[in-house]
Amino acid sequence: MVDFAGYALPVQYPAGIIAEHLHTRAAASLFDVSHMGQVSIRGAFATVARALEALVPADIAGLAPGQARYAMFLNEGGGVIDDLIVARVADGLRLVVNGARKAVDAAHLAGFLSAGEIVWHEDRALLALQGPGAADVLSRLGAQIAELPFMAVRDGRIGDHAVWISRTGYTGEDGFEISLPNGQAEALARLLLEQTEVMPAGLGARDSLRLEAGLSLYGQDLDEAITPVEAGLGWVIGKSRRADWGFCGGAALREQLAAGAARRMVGLAIEGRAPVRSGAEMVVAGELVGRVTSGGFSPSLSAPIAMGLLRADLAVPDTEISVLLRGRAVPARVVRRPFVPHRYHSVGAV
Numbered sequence: 001m002v003d004f005a006g007y008a009l010p011v012q013y014p015a016g017i018i019a020e021h022l023h024t025r026a027a028a029s030l031f032d033v034s035h036m037g038q039v040s041i042r043g044a045f046a047t048v049a050r051a052l053e054a055l056v057p058a059d060i061a062g063l064a065p066g067q068a069r070y071a072m073f074l075n076e077g078g079g080v081i082d083d084l085i086v087a088r089v090a091d092g093l094r095l096v097v098n099g100a101r102k103a104v105d106a107a108h109l110a111g112f113l114s115a116g117e118i119v120w121h122e123d124r125a126l127l128a129l130q131g132p133g134a135a136d137v138l139s140r141l142g143a144q145i146a147e148l149p150f151m152a153v154r155d156g157r158i159g160d161h162a163v164w165i166s167r168t169g170y171t172g173e174d175g176f177e178i179s180l181p182n183g184q185a186e187a188l189a190r191l192l193l194e195q196t197e198v199m200p201a202g203l204g205a206r207d208s209l210r211l212e213a214g215l216s217l218y219g220q221d222l223d224e225a226i227t228p229v230e231a232g233l234g235w236v237i238g239k240s241r242r243a244d245w246g247f248c249g250g251a252a253l254r255e256q257l258a259a260g261a262a263r264r265m266v267g268l269a270i271e272g273r274a275p276v277r278s279g280a281e282m283v284v285a286g287e288l289v290g291r292v293t294s295g296g297f298s299p300s301l302s303a304p305i306a307m308g309l310l311r312a313d314l315a316v317p318d319t320e321i322s323v324l325l326r327g328r329a330v331p332a333r334v335v336r337r338p339f340v341p342h343r344y345h346s347v348g349a350v
Contacts, residue, residue, distance in 0.1 A: 172213025
């Protein structure tokens with residue numbers, strides 16, 4: 001157990017990180033992610049969507065009922081204050097933000113959101129059931145999720161529990177995030193863990209799974225000095241938003257896209273067996289050309305992998321560079337992300 005943003009969170013359970021990781025890829029694992037921030041922006045949808053669009057580059061007004069979308073809070077320079085999920089629900093919008101950024105996000109929303117009632121749901125827990133067996137488990141327990149597409153949300157029931165459920169996650173696998181009152185979380189967790197497909201998993205497996213999936217981690221691959229363009233997430237800027245760039249950081253991102261970013265996020269295949277970690281320097285002919293933002297050992301590939309910001313002219317697949325590991329230059333090769341293919345659900349697959 002470790003302290004994270006004031007929460008006691010498990011790094012691993014007795015089975016260990018590798019076992020938890022591989023089980024998630026093969027069956028289903030349960031993660032407690034109650035440290036994440038859950039917040040509603042209540043009001044008429046058209047009004048609160050326009051208000052939130054002043055703070056994020058995503059197309060919020062275009063959300064269909066029950067649809068969710070990845071978004072970011074940006075500063076005036078285009079740097080990422082936080083990345084989040086935004087969903088359209090009956091009473092307006094529902095957001096899930098990073099646990100370590102809740103206070104920053106609360107101040108940002110309170111200071112700059114022009115409409116809507118902001119409600120933080122500190123009384124609700126959040127459980128993530130992830131893996132190819134997750135849908136069968138929830139269907140067996142009465143959840144009506146067979147026709148729920150990826151990046152969609154709904155109110156529902158699992159056993160005796162009324163929940164908010166979304167087909168989202170952070171592993172690259174099919175999966176669900178389940179919100180319910182704090183007082184019911186333990187009972188639902190125990191019910192899910194009674195299912196033969198499900199084992200508990202902690203922060204260690206969550207990190208190795210998201211790294212294999214090529215997903216960015218706030219505080220490492222994203223921060224207030226890294227823009228979505230540099231992070232390879234320029235697609236977060238909705239097509240409709242590029243008509244006027246009318247959001248915080250829009251002018252900076254438009255300029256960066258026009259001029260070209262000086263550095264880009266890349267995937268790296270590392271030679272040998274030793275993993276490299278965040279902060280490791282990338283070099284070519286002794287010249288510093290970038291830094292690793294996330295790195296580790298891939299249980300699925302049985303090899304070390306990493307992500308990092310690299311000088312843009314070198315950010316091309318199959319470019320060979322070196323990464324410094326305890327002062328030793330280790331050969332590495334630029335590769336496309338994800339390292340392990342995503343297996344998100346599409347309607348008709350269940």
